[in-house]
Amino acid sequence: MIAPSARGRMLFVLLLCGVAAFALLSCAKKPIERATNIVQLDYPAELPVVRREHWGWTPGEQALPDHTINRITIHHGGEEFSAEKDVLKYLPGFQTWSREEKHWIDIPYHFIIDLKGNIYEARPINLPGDTNTSYDPTGHALMCVLGNYENHIISKDQLNAIIGLTAFLAKRFSVPVDSIRGHKDYAETLCPGKDLYRYLRDGTIVKAVSEKMER
Ligand SMILES: [Zn+2]
Numbered sequence: 001m002i003a004p005s006a007r008g009r010m011l012f013v014l015l016l017c018g019v020a021a022f023a024l025l026s027c028a029k030k031p032i033e034r035a036t037n038i039v040q041l042d043y044p045a046e047l048p049v050v051r052r053e054h055w056g057w058t059p060g061e062q063a064l065p066d067h068t069i070n071r072i073t074i075h076h077g078g079e080e081f082s083a084e085k086d087v088l089k090y091l092p093g094f095q096t097w098s099r100e101e102k103h104w105i106d107i108p109y110h111f112i113i114d115l116k117g118n119i120y121e122a123r124p125i126n127l128p129g130d131t132n133t134s135y136d137p138t139g140h141a142l143m144c145v146l147g148n149y150e151n152h153i154i155s156k157d158q159l160n161a162i163i164g165l166t167a168f169l170a171k172r173f174s175v176p177v178d179s180i181r182g183h184k185d186y187a188e189t190l191c192p193g194k195d196l197y198r199y200l201r202d203g204t205i206v207k208a209v210s211e212k213m214e215r
Contacts, residue, residue, distance in 0.1 A: 167212035
């Protein structure tokens, strides 16, 4: 027979063990909160878009509420992008840099367009983007063309990709065509570079997008 005081001590120790085990288990089980509300878009056959899963995108911590798209804003990378660089390998590094260096939840843009005019998904469209400049990108669908179009010429394939993607987004999110703009329309920047911006300024992009949407 155990003396009452010894039994009390044993019960206390058991209770402590239980509390410790519970604490350990709940720590181990605590899930990292991930972005689960990812909106998947259904692209038409004539608009091939590389899905984010294809380049090894990983979900980040959900830190931003969803936004409603009411603008489409065009950017350039702003730095040289070598034609030899493998974009499928570049994008995971861009995602890591965005998270670790900038403390953003993801790549700041929703879509990336490469030198050949291929389109890649980046940040999920339902999450607002990020910027180094002074405008608030909430409500903006953001696309970024890799390369620097302050010094380089935008190609026909790239322009077609911009127009195709913009027309799709404008239709999908009911964005009025006068809300299709360049980064420099909102902030002090050269982005998206003068050779790309001229197609926004002279109405080429908006006209082509309107025609595509009517078809
Ligand atoms: Zn920009």
